[in-house]
Amino acid sequence: MPELPEVETVKNGLLSRIVGQRIEAVALFRQNLRYPFPIDFVDRLQGQTIANITRRAKFLIFDLGGHGFLGHLGMTGSYRVVPLDQHVIKHDHFSLTFPDAQLLYNDPRRFGAVDLWMGDPTTHDWLRDLGDEPLGNGFNPERALARARASKTPIKSALLNQRFVAGIGNIYASEALWRARIHPETPAGALDLDDWNRLVPAIRDVLDAAIRSGGSTLRDFHAVDGSLGYFQHNFDVYERADRPCANRCGALIERIVQSGRASYFCPQCQMK
DNA sequence: CTGGTCACCTGGAAGC
DNA sequence: TGCTTCCAGGTGACCA
Numbered sequence: 001m002p003e004l005p006e007v008e009t010v011k012n013g014l015l016s017r018i019v020g021q022r023i024e025a026v027a028l029f030r031q032n033l034r035y036p037f038p039i040d041f042v043d044r045l046q047g048q049t050i051a052n053i054t055r056r057a058k059f060l061i062f063d064l065g066g067h068g069f070l071g072h073l074g075m076t077g078s079y080r081v082v083p084l085d086q087h088v089i090k091h092d093h094f095s096l097t098f099p100d101a102q103l104l105y106n107d108p109r110r111f112g113a114v115d116l117w118m119g120d121p122t123t124h125d126w127l128r129d130l131g132d133e134p135l136g137n138g139f140n141p142e143r144a145l146a147r148a149r150a151s152k153t154p155i156k157s158a159l160l161n162q163r164f165v166a167g168i169g170n171i172y173a174s175e176a177l178w179r180a181r182i183h184p185e186t187p188a189g190a191l192d193l194d195d196w197n198r199l200v201p202a203i204r205d206v207l208d209a210a211i212r213s214g215g216s217t218l219r220d221f222h223a224v225d226g227s228l229g230y231f232q233h234n235f236d237v238y239e240r241a242d243r244p245c246a247n248r249c250g251a252l253i254e255r256i257v258q259s260g261r262a263s264y265f266c267p268q269c270q271m272k
Numbered sequence: 273c274t275g276g277t278c279a280c281c282t283g284g285a286a287g288c
Numbered sequence: 289t290g291c292t293t294c295c296a297g298g299t300g301a302c303c304a
Binding site for chain 2: 290291292293294295296298299300301302303304
Binding site: 152153157259 | 283
C-alpha cells in the first residue's frame, strides 16, 4: 500500500501530533504482526517521550532519544491519532497512550512490522542495505547508471528493488517510467545516461507531486488525521489499462505482469 | 549471484 | 443471495 509519498505523509502527520508527547502506556492487542513484537517492546517505550520521527525509504523511525522503534506499514498498515475515549476497532494491533490522545496502529493483512533500535537506527538490519533515497542527493543519473550496469533485470523490477533505490513501489515505478518514456521491460543495464537523465527527474517529480497531494488513496490509505490522499486522480497509467494515454499520444494503456506485479505503460510512447 | 515464483494475510469486487 | 476466483501501495524465502 504505502510507498514513499504515503509514508512521508504519515510521518508529517505524526510529527505535528505526537512529537514531544510522553508515552504513558503501551498496549499490544496481539503478539505479532509480520514478526512477533520484540519481547521488551512495551518496557522500552513506556514512560519515554517521542523526540522525533523520521523516514528512511518506507520505514518510519521513532526516536525516543538515542533509541526507539521503527516500523514498516506493509500493504495495509496505518496509524491514526484519536482522542483517548475512542474505542479500538477491528485490526487495531497496538496503541500508545499519551496524556491527551492515543496512537493506534491498524493493519488488516499484518504485513507490517515493528522493531526496536539502539544507538544508530541506520545500522538496523532493515535499513542497513537500503539503496539511495530517491529524493536525496545520492540518487543521480551517473550513480544510477553505474549501479545498474550489466543488470538484465527489467527496469520496472529494478526500481522496486529497495537495495537499488529505496522507497519506490508499484504505483510510482509505473508512473515514473511513463514520464521518462521508458518501457518497463527494458533491461536496467541497457539504459544509457540519456535515459537516466530523464528517469531520475521523473522519479523525483512524481514522488514530490504525490507528497504534495498527500499521497494516493486507492483503497484504504489515509493520513494520521484520517484525511485521504488525492494523487490517484493524477495517475497517467496506473490502473488505467485500456484507457487512452492522456495528454500525450492517445494509445491505449497496457497492463502486463512482471515478477508477479502489475505494470502499466503506453505501448506507443514507451518503446523498448 | 540472478531473476522468477510463491507465500504471508484479509477483504473487496467481479464472475457465475 | 451465495459461492468462487482474482486482485491489492510489500517483502522475503526458495528454487532453477
